[in-house]
Amino acid sequence: MDESFGPEYVRPAQKDCPRCACCTVDLCDRGRDSIMQCAGLTPAEHKGTVRGCPCSAVTTPRTAAWRAAQVRVTLLARELPVSEQAEDVLRALADSREVDTDDGGLLPQLTARGLAELQGLRPVITELGRTYLAARGDVRSRAVVEVVDVDRRARTARVTVAAWRPDEPVTVLLDQITSDTGLDADMLPGRLLEAEANTEAPTADRLVLTGLRAGGDGRTGARQ
Structure with missing residues (x-):
């Protein structure tokens, strides 16, 4: 005799994301706000499908991964820059000049940091590479x-x-x-902090804050 344990539960299908061909709306909404991106929020068997999703990518402005990369590359440029020779190669790429691909490992130094990439066999500067060069001069x-x-x-x-x-x-x-200052999120609204900033940045997307820290008692009268 067959036993019946009630109706079988079938999880409702999730809507496809209209902005990409690899994810659901829910996954992209979460991936956009996570430095782990869509692939980092996906079971192992599906990571290959969603890896590189543009909705959460480092290369897509205003994603969490993009914001984190702006800070990372700015700190790299200011505190641990690539060699002068590698930077010369990067500036050549920024100016669309030809570079020697047999350069003694300079290009791998740039590609490993996301500052350059190969398109076919041709090396090109990435947007992160341009951010790096801007940070060097800011x-x-x-x-x-x-x-x-x-x-x-x-x-x-x-x-x-x-x-x-x-x-x-x-x-x-x-x-x-919270990581830089040690303050809890609930303590932040109305709080005055200090940071290192490129205050001549032309747009909000080019403004990068680093080294945030609490200053004084940190409160403003208007928002206490």
Whole structure:
């Protein structure tokens, strides 16, 4: 006799993401806000399908992975730059000049850091490479930063930078702030911080904050 244990549960199908051909809407919504990207939030058997999803990629502006990469490359440029010879190669690529691919390992030094890549057999600079070169030339100085608000779901915070554009909030990864300052997310709204910033940046996407730290008692009167 067959035993019946009730109706079989079938998980409802999830909607495909309209912005890519590899993920569901839910996965891309989560991947966009995670430095792990879509592939890092996917079971092992499906990672190959979603790896490189543009909705969460390092190369897609304003994803969590992109924001983290801007900080990483800026710190690389300021604190642990590539060799002068490798930087000369990178500048040549930025100027669309031909470079010697048999260069004694300089190109691998750049590609390993995501500053250059091969398109076919031709080396080209990446957007991260351009960020690196900009960071090498930027004037960076300490600046007062005020946390306007925090989005726990997206793991971001909106901040204003007085020395840049005090009335234009910019988005920063929440985990960067809490990691740098040691402050809990609940303590951040209305908090005054200090950071190193390229205050001559032309746009919010080019403004990169590093070395965040709490300053004084850190509170503003308006948002206490």
